[in-house]
Amino acid sequence: MFKFSENEALDLCAKIKIIGVGDFGAKIVNYSIEKVLLNAKFSVVATKNETLLKSSAPQRVKVDDTISEESKRIFSELLADVDLLFIFTDLTDENISVQIAELSKDILTVAIVPESAPNKEKFQKSVDTLISVEDDNIFLMYSVVRCITSLVGEPGLVGLDFADIKEVLLNNGRGYVGYGKAGGKTPAIDAMKNAMNPLKNILGESKHLLIGIFGSCENFSMMEVNESTTILEETVHPDAEIVWGVTPDETNTDYIEVIVISLGLEK
Numbered sequence: 001m002f003k004f005s006e007n008e009a010l011d012l013c014a015k016i017k018i019i020g021v022g023d024f025g026a027k028i029v030n031y032s033i034e035k036v037l038l039n040a041k042f043s044v045v046a047t048k049n050e051t052l053l054k055s056s057a058p059q060r061v062k063v064d065d066t067i068s069e070e071s072k073r074i075f076s077e078l079l080a081d082v083d084l085l086f087i088f089t090d091l092t093d094e095n096i097s098v099q100i101a102e103l104s105k106d107i108l109t110v111a112i113v114p115e116s117a118p119n120k121e122k123f124q125k126s127v128d129t130l131i132s133v134e135d136d137n138i139f140l141m142y143s144v145v146r147c148i149t150s151l152v153g154e155p156g157l158v159g160l161d162f163a164d165i166k167e168v169l170l171n172n173g174r175g176y177v178g179y180g181k182a183g184g185k186t187p188a189i190d191a192m193k194n195a196m197n198p199l200k201n202i203l204g205e206s207k208h209l210l211i212g213i214f215g216s217c218e219n220f221s222m223m224e225v226n227e228s229t230t231i232l233e234e235t236v237h238p239d240a241e242i243v244w245g246v247t248p249d250e251t252n253t254d255y256i257e258v259i260v261i262s263l264g265l266e267k
Helices: 022-034 049-053 069-078 094-102 120-124 138-153 162-169 187-199 222-233
Strands: 016-021 041-046 059-062 084-088 108-114 129-133 173-182 208-215 241-248 256-265
Touching: 016 022, 016 094, 016 138, 022 041, 022 049, 022 084, 022 138, 041 049, 041 069, 049 059, 059 069, 069 094, 084 094, 084 138, 084 162, 094 108, 094 120, 108 120, 108 138, 108 162, 120 129, 129 138, 138 162, 138 173, 138 208, 138 241, 138 256, 162 208, 162 241, 173 187, 187 208, 187 222, 187 256, 208 222, 222 241
Parallel strands: 016 041, 016 084, 041 059, 084 108, 108 129, 129 173, 208 241
Antiparallel strands: 173 256, 208 256
16 A cells, blocks of 8 residues: 655654764764755764764764663753654664663664674664664665655655654564666666665565655656556565655756665564
């Protein structure tokens, strides 16, 4: 079943925060800031001064890798007035990541980790959704957040409100991401196929999917977008819920980008 809401239904009030934990998280946050990721506030939490000095985040916090009342107080302040939280972590600083996740129980929380991260199955229990990404693929990790924040907070031909996002991400276990881009005569269709390709072994099991489509309005029609999403619909579980949105990107006139986030998987 496809769901979409028109642009006037956008909920621009969702407050989004991205926290990078340790060296790994700080690196992804720096990349996201460099790419001018909008609609979110950035923080980095680390045990080393060196990590914080290299960070571009406006909010940088030094803590010990121990569970204490002081660390709980600091993290509670970081999480104040947040609706949607992303945590970038490779779980090297596992105590920090777990503390932040445990204190965000009332916040929609998405953790983005490399596939090789230790104890990710255990950490998954502390967040609503844990998205595994091929190791060290900074671009894919950034793309997950770009997809969600753009659809919630930027004007779009087809936009999503925060309720749509929350329905898909809340308590939805493990997730994976596919990215595709294409130009030519049918860019949206070809980009969708490219984004589906790395997920081909799991799409048949996917029951919840979030799709972001980005590109210049001159490059595609809504008819083609509908055709591209139909291709996806025919591949996934017959009861799958697919929530999608289209965000114009007039700086990108050469190709269409598609991000497919497959959710609710156990493995």
